[in-house]
Amino acid sequence: MEPKYQAVAESLRHDIATGLYRDGEALLTEVELKQKFGVSRQTVRQAISLLENDGLVIRRRGSGTYVNHGARKHGGVLSVGVITTYITDYIFPSIVRGVESALSAENCIMSLSATYNRTDHERSLLQRILESPLDGLIVEGTKTALPNPNTGLYEQLWERNIPCVFINGYYPQLPNAVYVVTDDESGGRMAAAYLAERGFTRVGGIFKSDDMQGHLRYQGFSGELQDRGLRVRDDAVCWFSTENKRRFLRDETGAEFIRSLKNGLEAVVCYNDEIAVELLEVLREHHISVPRDVSLVSFDNSAYAAVCHPKLTSLAHPKDEFGRVAAEKLLNMMAGKRESSIVLPWTMIERDSVR
Amino acid sequence: MEPKYQAVAESLRHDIATGLYRDGEALLTEVELKQKFGVSRQTVRQAISLLENDGLVIRRRGSGTYVNHGARKHGGVLSVGVITTYITDYIFPSIVRGVESALSAENCIMSLSATYNRTDHERSLLQRILESPLDGLIVEGTKTALPNPNTGLYEQLWERNIPCVFINGYYPQLPNAVYVVTDDESGGRMAAAYLAERGFTRVGGIFKSDDMQGHLRYQGFSGELQDRGLRVRDDAVCWFSTENKRRFLRDETGAEFIRSLKNGLEAVVCYNDEIAVELLEVLREHHISVPRDVSLVSFDNSAYAAVCHPKLTSLAHPKDEFGRVAAEKLLNMMAGKRESSIVLPWTMIERDSVR
DNA sequence: GACCGTACCATGTACGTACTTTTTTTGTGC
DNA sequence: GCACAAAAAAAGTACGTACATGGTACGGTC
Numbered sequence: 001m002e003p004k005y006q007a008v009a010e011s012l013r014h015d016i017a018t019g020l021y022r023d024g025e026a027l028l029t030e031v032e033l034k035q036k037f038g039v040s041r042q043t044v045r046q047a048i049s050l051l052e053n054d055g056l057v058i059r060r061r062g063s064g065t066y067v068n069h070g071a072r073k074h075g076g077v078l079s080v081g082v083i084t085t086y087i088t089d090y091i092f093p094s095i096v097r098g099v100e101s102a103l104s105a106e107n108c109i110m111s112l113s114a115t116y117n118r119t120d121h122e123r124s125l126l127q128r129i130l131e132s133p134l135d136g137l138i139v140e141g142t143k144t145a146l147p148n149p150n151t152g153l154y155e156q157l158w159e160r161n162i163p164c165v166f167i168n169g170y171y172p173q174l175p176n177a178v179y180v181v182t183d184d185e186s187g188g189r190m191a192a193a194y195l196a197e198r199g200f201t202r203v204g205g206i207f208k209s210d211d212m213q214g215h216l217r218y219q220g221f222s223g224e225l226q227d228r229g230l231r232v233r234d235d236a237v238c239w240f241s242t243e244n245k246r247r248f249l250r251d252e253t254g255a256e257f258i259r260s261l262k263n264g265l266e267a268v269v270c271y272n273d274e275i276a277v278e279l280l281e282v283l284r285e286h287h288i289s290v291p292r293d294v295s296l297v298s299f300d301n302s303a304y305a306a307v308c309h310p311k312l313t314s315l316a317h318p319k320d321e322f323g324r325v326a327a328e329k330l331l332n333m334m335a336g337k338r339e340s341s342i343v344l345p346w347t348m349i350e351r352d353s354v355r
Numbered sequence: 356m357e358p359k360y361q362a363v364a365e366s367l368r369h370d371i372a373t374g375l376y377r378d379g380e381a382l383l384t385e386v387e388l389k390q391k392f393g394v395s396r397q398t399v400r401q402a403i404s405l406l407e408n409d410g411l412v413i414r415r416r417g418s419g420t421y422v423n424h425g426a427r428k429h430g431g432v433l434s435v436g437v438i439t440t441y442i443t444d445y446i447f448p449s450i451v452r453g454v455e456s457a458l459s460a461e462n463c464i465m466s467l468s469a470t471y472n473r474t475d476h477e478r479s480l481l482q483r484i485l486e487s488p489l490d491g492l493i494v495e496g497t498k499t500a501l502p503n504p505n506t507g508l509y510e511q512l513w514e515r516n517i518p519c520v521f522i523n524g525y526y527p528q529l530p531n532a533v534y535v536v537t538d539d540e541s542g543g544r545m546a547a548a549y550l551a552e553r554g555f556t557r558v559g560g561i562f563k564s565d566d567m568q569g570h571l572r573y574q575g576f577s578g579e580l581q582d583r584g585l586r587v588r589d590d591a592v593c594w595f596s597t598e599n600k601r602r603f604l605r606d607e608t609g610a611e612f613i614r615s616l617k618n619g620l621e622a623v624v625c626y627n628d629e630i631a632v633e634l635l636e637v638l639r640e641h642h643i644s645v646p647r648d649v650s651l652v653s654f655d656n657s658a659y660a661a662v663c664h665p666k667l668t669s670l671a672h673p674k675d676e677f678g679r680v681a682a683e684k685l686l687n688m689m690a691g692k693r694e695s696s697i698v699l700p701w702t703m704i705e706r707d708s709v710r
Numbered sequence: 711g712a713c714c715g716t717a718c719c720a721t722g723t724a725c726g727t728a729c730t731t732t733t734t735t736t737g738t739g740c
Numbered sequence: 741g742c743a744c745a746a747a748a749a750a751a752g753t754a755c756g757t758a759c760a761t762g763g764t765a766c767g768g769t770c
Contacts, residue, residue: 003753029720040755045721053408061721062763077487079466087455088448097443104468107479109487111434111466112451113459124462132432132464133488307662358723384750395725400751416751417733 008037008047016056016067017161026064027057056161069161069336078108078334080327081129083139084167085117090274091302091319095167098323099138106331115142117210117242119149126153130160136334137164138326143242144169144212163333167326169212170341178333179341180326184213187315187346188220191269191297194313194348196228198355200267200295204236204260206279208271214239217299221269235260245275249282258286261294267354270298273305276312276353291355301349310352318344363392363402371411371422381419382412424691433463433689435682436484438494439522440472445629446657446674450522453678454493461686470497472565472597474504481508485515491689492519493681498597499524499567518688522681524567525696533688534696535681539568542670542701543575546624546652549668549703551583553710555622555650559591559615561634563600563626572654576624590615600630604637613641616649622709625653628660631667631708646710656704665707673699 002010012033015021028036033044048065051057059065080103086092096112103110111134115121122142129137130153137157142148148171155174157164166179195203205221208214222232238257240248248254261268261283270276276298283290290296290310298305301316318325322344329339357365367388370376383391388399403420406412414420435458441447451467458465466489470476477497484492485508492512497503503526510529512519521534550558560576563569577587593612595603603609616623616638625631631653638645645651645665653660656671673680677699684694 005753026720031720042756043754046753059721060763061761062719064720064763077483079487081464088452093443093448100442100467100469107483109436109466109483110468111464112455113465114455128432128462128464132434360723386750397726398724401723414751415733416731417749419733419750 004037004039005043005046006050008033008039008044009050011037012047012051013056016051016069017159021067024066024068026066029064054160078106078135079111079133080108080330080334081111081113081134081137081139083113083115083122083125083137085115085140085142087112087114090272090304091300091317094319095323098320098325099327100323101320102324102327102331108331115140117142119143123150123153126150126157130156134162136162136330138167138330139164140167141169141171141212143210144171145208145210145215148173163330165326165330165333165339167322172212177341178329178339180322180329181341181343182213182317182322183343183345184216185220185223187299188217188222188269189224190220190315190346190348191217191299192221192224193228194297195267195269195295195354196225196230198295201230202236202265203230203232203267203269204238204257204265205269206238206240206257206271206275208241208245209239210241214271217269217271233260236265240271240275249275249278254282258282261288262286265294267295267297270296272299273302273312273314274300276314277304277308280308280310291353295355296353298353299346305349305351312353313351314349315346316349317346359392359394360398360401361405363388363394363399364405366392367402367406368411371406371424376422379421379423381421384419433461433490434466434488435463435685435689436466436468436489436492436494438468438470438477438480438492440470440495440497442467442469445627445659446655446672449674450678453675453680454682455678456675457679457682457686463686470495472497474498478505478508481505481512485511489517491517491685493522493685494519495522496524496526496567498565499526500563500565500570503528518685520681520685520688520694522677527567532696533684533694535677535684536696536698537568537672537677538698538700539571540575540578542654543572543577543624544579545575545670545701545703546572546654547576547579548583549652550622550624550650550709551580551585553650556585557591557620558585558587558622558624559593559612559620560624561593561595561612561626561630563596564594565596569594569626572624572626588615591620595626595630604630604633609637613637616643617641620649622650622652625651627654628657628667628669629655631669632659632663635663635665646708650710651708653708654701660704660706667708668706669704670701671704672701 021027030041030044034041048057048059052059056068057065058068082099084092087096100110113125115125119142151171151173154164166177168181170177170179192203203225205218207218225232235256238253244251270279276296280290283294288294296312298312298314301314305312305314325342333339376382385396385399389396403412403414407414411423412420413423437454439447442451455465468480470480474497506526506528509519521532523536525532525534547558558580560573562573580587590611593608599606625634631651635645638649643649651667653667653669656669660667660669680697688694
């Protein structure tokens, strides 16, 4: 049987979590709690010690015991976990910099880790975090287009009052999640509209199948084309996933798409610059010239976009600002404020990959 | 006056720290301690609770209380701080990736922060770390060519048995520090020898004045040239610092150096690719062609080296491996092993900036 | 209105006792 | 020598008391 002091602690923890006490409000006094639970004052004190160790309450001699929703749990230093799919590649350094500068300004330590878009890695990282004393979490959802096996762990974070901000992608299964994302559906529409307005009628696309961003960009892309009365043939759309992203363009999947290209596609919307660069290479091998034969629009406006040949017309991800916004939201949540999700817009950066 | 339970805790802490108890050995029982200190058993228990919270001891019901020297301090998860001058720029993402992959394999959390090569930032980061529960630290020394005002904080880490590995640069004032560095003096010699062997006799250099790497590279550079009977004129050497690195080439300092170049320097050794790229731009404005008029060799073999025009001949920093080595050293030290410092070699990557 | 002292109330410290639960040791019988 | 049970030993739980110490509010004085 659960000992009394744990039962008392559990009950208090529940009261705090469900908002029975406001932030900074005093708990009932030890003597009152002793009467309420019918235990001795020592037992009450033992229970409160547990909460104090978790940083949920602060005891002030002569005054009372105060709940401590927002305050810093570990000696004045907040510690925030940041989980992204990659750390050092592509646009992630910029996002991380945005996060770091915002956190650093608030005397915050940032713990960084990468999932490589694998749910098993995500799982072990979350387990680590649950065991270590973090005050908040910024996390990029892993394979957000698929059912996520780790939502239980996120719910545990929630129960422990560790606020969490999702970036880029989130899990629809977690209804109350706060997220910072780009407006991927509008992005898809912008890319399609940009090409349609330049007179291209036969437009294809390459999208990622396991991230929600891929689905949304495709949704916007195909919706926009349909709204303009243009047909989207299934064989003009190519899907790839995390696992085959390095090779699908040279596999049968890619070969089929290249055939579609040769059969008259005039323009392609690429899921991101990384894929666009790969595509450029494969097209060069097939002696298909960009932008003469085929035009490309891609996403993210990464460093790649400006150095490859031809330079890519790409929708710009807010990167630094994106990271900063996410970090500031999290800081507010850790301070006890309520925050809502935000969807950031894309900006078209025109370069040389569209005729 | 200090309360009894704290006095007891302090005494026990001292006994543990001075090695009176071996690792894993049981403390005296609560009853024995009660007699030894002449306090009640409750008071002893309160004292032991403090140690338990710090992870110094583990209590096992029915068995005893055991000291816990080596074990992981925070619930099975090690937490490591990583402090570099920059996080997301230049070669740092690669170094960080190396560190991350090694730490991640050992179930370790990495907390990342940047000093921007400022000792005041370094100071506040170290203070944060001293307040937060970290198990180890990888740190890039800040302005290592100058006396460091924060060595006292490093000594505090030392006293707390938090192992620390310096990377890229360290503080000679801390005699027992373990470091992982590149062989900067040899690097300077390699760069100078490379140019000398190609027949250049009038060779200049740009070096950083506030990092030990700058001093050592200069030392190797000038030593090698002297050994070969070549003269190193003071006005052929240009010094810059963290503060003026973005503009010195366009200031009077740079103007003077450009005059030296026009007065007959045939080749320049650059402190790193970042500076080399800036120099390329300034030279272009002065209609000095690289490598036709002037040859360049630089350090780090960063991404810059391969994308600028002409591509830079550069000594390759081990980056990923460098980070991995540092992380592995730290992990060994946290596991209680003794580690010594290591100096990693440079490799010359030949491109187009030398005639 | 500013200041100060006091009473009261809150948590903190300290000790005592009793009993429970788990682990380890001891002792017994085979 | 081994298996098993009993005893002992250790930490855990729980309650009680007493007093210390710091914080707050109230009321009185100047």
